[in-house]
Amino acid sequence: MRLDVFSIFPEYLAPLDLSLIGRAREKRLLDLTVHDLREWTHDRHRTVDDTPYGGGAGMVMKPEPWGEALDTVLSATPDVPVAEVSPSGESVAGASSAGEPVAEVPAAEDSAAAVRARPVLIVPSPAGEVFTQTTARELASRDHLVFACGRYEGIDQRVIDWASQRMEVRPMSIGDYVLNGGEVAVLAMVEAIARLLPGVIGNPGSLDEESHEDGLLEYPVYTKPATWRGLDVPSILLSGDHGKVARWRRDQRLRRTAATRPDLLAVLPAGSLDARDSEVLREATTGAQEEEQREAGSSRVEASGSGLAE
Numbered sequence: 001m002r003l004d005v006f007s008i009f010p011e012y013l014a015p016l017d018l019s020l021i022g023r024a025r026e027k028r029l030l031d032l033t034v035h036d037l038r039e040w041t042h043d044r045h046r047t048v049d050d051t052p053y054g055g056g057a058g059m060v061m062k063p064e065p066w067g068e069a070l071d072t073v074l075s076a077t078p079d080v081p082v083a084e085v086s087p088s089g090e091s092v093a094g095a096s097s098a099g100e101p102v103a104e105v106p107a108a109e110d111s112a113a114a115v116r117a118r119p120v121l122i123v124p125s126p127a128g129e130v131f132t133q134t135t136a137r138e139l140a141s142r143d144h145l146v147f148a149c150g151r152y153e154g155i156d157q158r159v160i161d162w163a164s165q166r167m168e169v170r171p172m173s174i175g176d177y178v179l180n181g182g183e184v185a186v187l188a189m190v191e192a193i194a195r196l197l198p199g200v201i202g203n204p205g206s207l208d209e210e211s212h213e214d215g216l217l218e219y220p221v222y223t224k225p226a227t228w229r230g231l232d233v234p235s236i237l238l239s240g241d242h243g244k245v246a247r248w249r250r251d252q253r254l255r256r257t258a259a260t261r262p263d264l265l266a267v268l269p270a271g272s273l274d275a276r277d278s279e280v281l282r283e284a285t286t287g288a289q290e291e292e293q294r295e296a297g298s299s300r301v302e303a304s305g306s307g308l309a310e
């Protein structure tokens with residue numbers, strides 16, 4: 001997979017040299033280049049920002065350096081039609097990857113290989129679609145990802161509009177909070193995507209039961225020693241009974257998901273729970289409700305004791 005990251009702080013991306021991602025780069029599983037956006041400026045101060053039209057606080061990233069930087073990526077890409085294919089499979093107007101508008105490309109000719117080869121421009125933004133494990137899987141199936149790290153109040157919207165006619169563009173948020181720049185978001189997304197590529201993780205089996213892979217969170221994990229500071233590893237994990245261990249782990253995943261992310265349970269695909277799963281969830285939910293009622297009761301007692309009760 002080829003990755004191009006554009007930033008005004010390329011040194012922020014240094015962690016991409018380390019650990020599994022660094023090793024994947026050494027093994028040439030990842031062809032990753034970090035570019036300094038200021039290389040596409042032409043003034044003495046290497047200016048990348050200006051004041052916002054319409055007034056307001058902060059600065060906005062200028063379109064010119066971004067346009068020239070993206071031209072470099074597009075001109076180095078094989079001339080693949082980049083007409084969008086809608087989810088229904090219809091083709092819509094697009095452009096060649098070299099930037100020439102393409103009026104219409106029939107969906108039938110738009111082979112899976114061509115879709116794969118189209119570069120995807122990922123624009124980190126708190127206003128983007130939320131990046132999830134599903135997004136990571138989708139993007140891991142592509143050949144070429146380009147990341148545009150915004151700073152200040154973000155990138156002039158025309159860059160995104162212009163690029164959308166030439167490549168697939170995905171504004172992406174890593175969560176509902178605001179960072180100072182896109183670099184930290186890119187580090188998170190590249191790590192989540194790259195670890196899904198064949199050969200990056202030593203034991204691919206370790207990806208199978210991870211949190212978010214099938215809609216549930218992972219079970220708690222333990223290692224040696226069996227007792228640590230008076231705390232024992234759950235005895236079932238020492239039993240050697242693989243069937244019981246698997247069931248215990250499944251129960252733990254269900255309980256943990258019910259306790260911390262009930263929103264995930266609400267969107268589990270139909271048929272993904274068996275009778276035992278449903279029983280575990282019923283118990284977990286009843287237990288949580290009883291706990292809530294107990295807490296509400298004890299705070300009413302405390303409030304009446306302190307004279308704060310209504």
Ligand code: SAM
Nearest residue numbers: 124125126150154173174178179180181182185
């Ligand atoms: N004015 C923008 C807004 O309110 O939507 C926020 C700009 S933020 C200070 C600067 C840059 O940080 C953004 O352009 C984006 O690249 C990055 N960024 C901030 N929060 C992010 C998030 N939750 N996910 C992804 N990128 C984020």
